[in-house]
Amino acid sequence: MQYDWLHLGSLIVIAHVLGVIAACHAILNTRTSQGAIAWAVSLTAMPYFTLIPYLFLGRSKFEGYVDARRLENELLRTRAHPPVWDMNPASGGRATEEFGEAVVRSLTKLGGMPFLPGNSVRTLVNGDATFAAILDAIESAQHYVLVQFFIVRDDELGQMLKELLLAKAAQGVRIHFLYDSIGSFDLPHGYVSALLAGGVDIHPFATNRRFVNRFQLNFRNHRKIVVVDGLRAFVGGHNVGVEYLGGNPRLSPWRDTHIEMRGPIVQSVQFVFIEDWHWATQQLPHFDPPPAEPSADDMHCLVMATGPADKQETGSLFFVEAINAARERVWITTPYLVPDEAVFSALTLAVMRGVDVRILIPSRRDHYVVFEASKLYAYELIRAGVRIFRYRPGFLHQKVVLIDSVAAAIGSANLDNRSFRLNFEIMVLTIDRAFADEVEKMLERDFAEAFEVDRSEYRKAPALRRVTMHVARLFSPIL
Structure with missing residues (x-):
């Protein structure tokens, strides 16, 4: 029995040593500070659970x-x-x-098209x-x-x-x-x-x-x-x-x-x-x-192809610039609500400008950790004045952004770090009032089949569920 305990103790020590080594690697190589902190904390505190996931998901830089x-x-x-x-x-x-010379110039330069x-x-x-x-x-x-x-x-x-x-x-x-x-x-x-x-x-x-x-x-x-x-x-x-x-x-x-x-x-x-x-x-x-x-x-369109090889954080910056361009409204539909700090700040500032900011997300989940993390982000966005809606009938997977009565973007990018920094994505931005009106009517039908979320979704959740939300958010840089 003493030999077994010695064996177990050795394994625990080895796990923590490897966790510290992996945490150092994460600090040096993870692309964002939030991601580095999330991995460093989890690898040092819970190496038994996070070492193997780090092998598969941890590196947001890949040599060469x-x-x-x-x-x-x-x-x-x-x-x-x-x-x-x-x-x-x-x-x-x-x-x-329609969209402004400065915005057109920045988006053209950002996307390279x-x-x-x-x-x-x-x-x-x-x-x-x-x-x-x-x-x-x-x-x-x-x-x-x-x-x-x-x-x-x-x-x-x-x-x-x-x-x-x-x-x-x-x-x-x-x-x-x-x-x-x-x-x-x-x-x-x-x-x-x-x-x-x-x-x-x-x-x-x-x-x-x-x-x-x-x-x-x-x-x-x-x-x-x-x-x-x-x-x-x-x-x-x-x-x-x-x-x-x-x-x-x-x-x-x-x-x-x-x-x-x-x-x-x-x-x-x-x-x-x-x-x-x-x-x-x-x-x-x-x-x-x-x-x-x-x-x-005579619709004007721009293809925004984003990916981890871009010089800039193209995916995140695209959403930030689109949100900053809004003067009347920003309506977004996304299956995963895990925004980074830049997008969160852009949404908050849009509300302060008097912009109607709405985000439509699913009421059903297909990924448990992402869904729990999104509840906490939804709560914080609601506190900032953003209106959050949950789609009732089934799973919502569309990726749509409507800006004022002028522009609409549709494609493959979600409102999460994986789309911002880890995946290759494509969005098509259209500048056309008639098409924006078509998208508006489509989203109005979707909002009609949704319910608005208030702060009680978080506040009335059991204590264990709230802890789960906060733990899930620790992994937001890789979700």
Whole structure:
């Protein structure tokens, strides 16, 4: 018995020593001070529970990866960007008139892409409308199809997509398919093999091209992109899985939003795919630009492609600048409410300016820790004057930002640190009063099916639940 206790004591000492070493590593390498503090405290106090998660989630710097990816993107944007960018026709146009010259300049510089006019965009509300439009567009493809999703499942929807892509490949259409290696970790090898055998060029997106880093779950490609012949592009919140059609009873009905774009902005979306494809394959596919199509709309759009290789904290700064630009209202819908200090401060200052700030979040959870942390952030935002609503019918997964009666942004980025700093994301910002009105009506329907949260959600929670919220928030830098 004495030998067993000695053995246990030695293991405890070793765990704490390793925890201290890992804490030092976190302080030196974690990208934000909040993240460094969270990891350092948890690793020294609870190494038995946090050492293994730190191996998978802790590093927000990955030696050589960020520099290599950044250099690659800079070269591509300098030498291989779409010709339409050189025209820069949006300079001094409606985007500047409606949104302000300073905001247009800052967002253009932040994202590294210009505002482009002459576009049309429509909302695709929920999975049936989204995948009906995407599958219809792929069915009409004549030259090429680009497909990129974070999650691809081998279920009924995944099979529909696979069979359609195989049919188009058999017709001579070039198919490029990119999926995230971690998000689609359970995608069977047979699914990929069947596409490869049928002429579909399919690859996983991984952190490192040279080897699979099994201890790195950060730096995921969370983008959802479909481009058809350079004429139509789709981005938004949906992945390929029946749960996005309401197939998961616990979370059904699933509430999500995609958009379909036509016009010059499609070239910017396509270029984001090309950047990711080049990283994954070291191939630079060439696509002839489609013939110019006259558009009845003159919507100005900007693609904001954010990721951990950016020089700046692009994801967070995009939200901060968009919120700071608001004079009347900021309405945000997000499945995960874990903002960083910069976004929290921007929301608070917007309230002080008299802006109507509302955030719509789910009332059902799909990730326990994130959900508990979001309750505490919701309470603090309510204290700051932000109105928080919870969507009743099912799980809310859409990522939408509405600014005044002028601008709307829709894409894949959540209001959390993972989207701000650890994932590759894409948002499309539109400057158009008619489209903003369409988005406003869509969100009004969502708010009508929600209830407003007050301070009692936190105050009346049992003491143990409040402790859980505070503990969950410690992990907010990696959620």
